Amino acid sequence: MAARKDIDGSASVPALYGAELRYQREAAGRTLQETVEGSFYGVSLLSEIERGTRRMPLDLARHVDQLLSTDGFFERRCEDVRRAKRSGHAEYFERVLEAERHARTIEQWSPTLIPGLLQTEAYVRALFKAERPLEAREETDAKVHARLARAELFGADRTAPEYWVVLHEVLLRQTVVPPDRMAEQLDHIAALMRSDRIFTQVLPWNAGAHPLMLGNAMILDFSDAPPLVYVESQHHGSTLDDPALVKRYQRSYDLLRAAALPPEASLALIEQAAEDFRNGKYENRLERGSLA
Known part of the structure; x- marks a missing residue:
């Protein structure tokens, strides 16, 4: 099994978002597979979101908030991640x-x-x-x-x-x-x-x-x-x-x-x-x- 990589939440807004997602998921005792079940998305996408390399789709953020009981946190912070990633683009x-x-x-x-x-x-x-x-x-x-x-x-x-x-x-x-x-x-x-x-x-x-x-x-x-x-x-x-x-x-x-x-x-x-x-x-x- 590949070694688990730590996430440096100070590296960027997306990395901070991903680090919090991993923390909340693991605190709830959920695996990546268990977290995406019931959504339209795969394990690899969620893993990359946690590493700060991909954006969180809004519908997946709502799914995660409901599953992990995070009171809408990931849906609210989606916009922060989007702004950080789109520099120089419309x-x-x-x-x-x-x-x-x-x-x-x-x-x-x-x-x-x-x-x-x-x-x-x-x-x-x-x-x-x-x-x-x-x-x-x-x-x-x-x-x-x-x-x-x-x-x-x-x-x-x-x-x-x-x-x-x-x-x-x-x-x-x-x-x-x-x-x-x-x-x-x-x-x-x-x-x-x-x-x-x-x-x-x-x-x-x-x-x-x-x-x-x-x-x-x-x-x-x-x-x-x-x-x-x-x-x-x-x-x-x-x-x-x-x-x-x-x-x-x-x-x-x-x-x-x-x-x-x-x-x-x-x-x-x-x-x-x-x-x-x-x-x-x-x-x-x-x-x-x-x-x-």
Whole structure:
């Protein structure tokens, strides 16, 4: 049996929360398995919450409070943990930020921009500055660094989730940053594909009618928790966990994937687009002078 690791509650708010959870559970004479019985969650999730590495779902917090007779403590303190974990990210994104680090699979459709997990620094910064051109540099820097940190998911020293993304072909031609930076962005995606870190398919611009035409979607599946769907607009995002609705999104994504080019053809298209940017095929609107 592996040695039981002590929890340093002074390390962070999530660690303090987890340490208190373990204390209350053990004081009540409950095992991890006994504590999750009657909930929709697994032992591994609860164990990681106790170690301060995962957030406590609200429904699980209520379950634990009732089981351990802790008078609503864990439900009340959930918000403290969420605030501590979402630094640099929008409040509505907090559940996904936690979930994607522990997902078994992530499936994403991005019709209007390259998704955050794949963005380079130049691309991220351009998006933030376009939305908030007068924002202080240090505030933008914090957001940029927070988003780039999400890509540590694909680090070679860890087991990453299976990540499958479908990109619209328009994204391969859209000059969000200067051409050399667009080439860098596409090279980054191609490198992840070639190193077998991600699966990418491109939906051709002339594919016609297809599923999920009305917006983006991220579908996350777990080994120890129910699946989630995340959808987002400019200033708002929603996490959906209704089983019937999640299944509908999963089916739509499967149909979309069937309409897209296979990974090998998609990789060739991405690499060709990167070369086109390097060779000046696309006009650099970002450096073009005024027409006045």
